[in-house]
Amino acid sequence: MTQGLKARLNREILIKGITWLAVAWISMFQVRPAQAQSSTTIDIDGYASAKAVPIAIQGYPQAVTTLLTFHLEVVGFEVTSKNSARYVLQGNGESPVQGILRDSSGGVIFSRRYKASASTRAQAHALADDVSKQILGIPGIGQTKLAAKLKKGRNGEICVLDFDGANLKVLTSDDTVVASPTWYPGFPKSAVLFYTSYVYNNPDIYYHNLASGKRNAASRYSGLNASPAISPDRSKMAMILSKNGSPDVYIKGIQSGKLQQITKTRVEEATPCWSPDSQKLCFVSRATGRPRLWIHDFSTDKSNPLQIIGAASSFEPDWSPDGKWIAFTIQRGGSFRICVCPAEGGKMVELTEGEDPSWAPNSRTLVFTKRTRGGDRTLSLLDVPTKRVKDIPTSSRGLSQPSWSR
Numbered sequence: 001m002t003q004g005l006k007a008r009l010n011r012e013i014l015i016k017g018i019t020w021l022a023v024a025w026i027s028m029f030q031v032r033p034a035q036a037q038s039s040t041t042i043d044i045d046g047y048a049s050a051k052a053v054p055i056a057i058q059g060y061p062q063a064v065t066t067l068l069t070f071h072l073e074v075v076g077f078e079v080t081s082k083n084s085a086r087y088v089l090q091g092n093g094e095s096p097v098q099g100i101l102r103d104s105s106g107g108v109i110f111s112r113r114y115k116a117s118a119s120t121r122a123q124a125h126a127l128a129d130d131v132s133k134q135i136l137g138i139p140g141i142g143q144t145k146l147a148a149k150l151k152k153g154r155n156g157e158i159c160v161l162d163f164d165g166a167n168l169k170v171l172t173s174d175d176t177v178v179a180s181p182t183w184y185p186g187f188p189k190s191a192v193l194f195y196t197s198y199v200y201n202n203p204d205i206y207y208h209n210l211a212s213g214k215r216n217a218a219s220r221y222s223g224l225n226a227s228p229a230i231s232p233d234r235s236k237m238a239m240i241l242s243k244n245g246s247p248d249v250y251i252k253g254i255q256s257g258k259l260q261q262i263t264k265t266r267v268e269e270a271t272p273c274w275s276p277d278s279q280k281l282c283f284v285s286r287a288t289g290r291p292r293l294w295i296h297d298f299s300t301d302k303s304n305p306l307q308i309i310g311a312a313s314s315f316e317p318d319w320s321p322d323g324k325w326i327a328f329t330i331q332r333g334g335s336f337r338i339c340v341c342p343a344e345g346g347k348m349v350e351l352t353e354g355e356d357p358s359w360a361p362n363s364r365t366l367v368f369t370k371r372t373r374g375g376d377r378t379l380s381l382l383d384v385p386t387k388r389v390k391d392i393p394t395s396s397r398g399l400s401q402p403s404w405s406r
Helices: 003-015 019-029 062-074 120-136
Strands: 053-058 077-079 087-090 098-103 108-113 145-152 155-162 178-183 192-197 204-209 215-219 225-230 236-241 248-253 259-261 269-274 280-285 292-297 302-305 315-319 325-332 335-342 349-353 355-359 365-371 377-383 388-391 399-404
Touching (some): 053 062, 053 120, 062 377, 062 388, 077 120, 098 120, 108 120, 145 178, 145 377, 155 178, 155 192, 248 280, 280 315, 335 365, 365 399
Parallel strands (some): 053 087, 355 399
Antiparallel strands (some): 087 098, 098 108, 145 155, 145 399, 204 215, 236 248, 248 259, 269 280, 280 292, 335 349, 377 388
């Protein structure tokens, strides 16, 4: 690999936040005052200033209470005493798990009993999903998983885990540089991951079947193959290739294998993500100097910068499944910050310190990478409307670059 290609690869890897290259290239993301932009019709301040919904949990074994509390607090509830609660979730202290949800006046909203054939964990998460669907009107996340990079020495491996940190499983044992795990849409029926790996001494993209454990190459062009992103309709893969020089955005047909180059800017592009209708692509480009989010519209075959009020530089975008929001990372002073803005552009809201945001299927919760005081990395969950953060309880540190199954 030429020195020039190595340098471009280093910049691409930085945009995904790989630790051992970040210091050398940190000046890329210095924040400058933003110019005023046109206002948005979406009330984003209202979206990101909601109050948590108070709920009481009674009559469950401690293990079930712990599961319910974590799950419900992640999606926007605050577990409190019965006297302070708007809703009460009542169990019977027995197995299988059952739940009676009441409002503050004692009226029954629902009464449900869960399958004894399922594990206690599964029953508790199914109950929490039903509560969040009933009260908040959002899809459940109880059966979802996260993919992430797990640091091993100077290198890393790809792993998966439940959204609450349980059942962590390491998928690879290559002892090499890995990056950008992302799910093939349709989990759990389609349990397939894509990621970049140096396993054969070049940054190539692989797809990995979780059920069989088998993996195959998805993109092995000369130079950089990085940041795979599968369209929600499962017809195309977006990625970054440097086969013609600088890293550019390309689209490859999943079935046809046909390759289409989207950008030809001769500057670095990175980290594409799809709109939920598969008609637009958001990516990072330095076409105007600083790294900014751009939108490519396939109906017009044109790319334009996303106008974000308050962000001079922006990177690591992820489009919410409901199509309304784009989460991304900025650098503020010496730290990285998670932000969100309307998908059509406008005012951003700065949410919390962190990087690598990925949306849950409910378009409300984000998983992101959090740096500890010791410089290590771990994963945390963010309820965007309330800005409440909960760390994922797991014994494994060194987790980063999360991707939430959808």
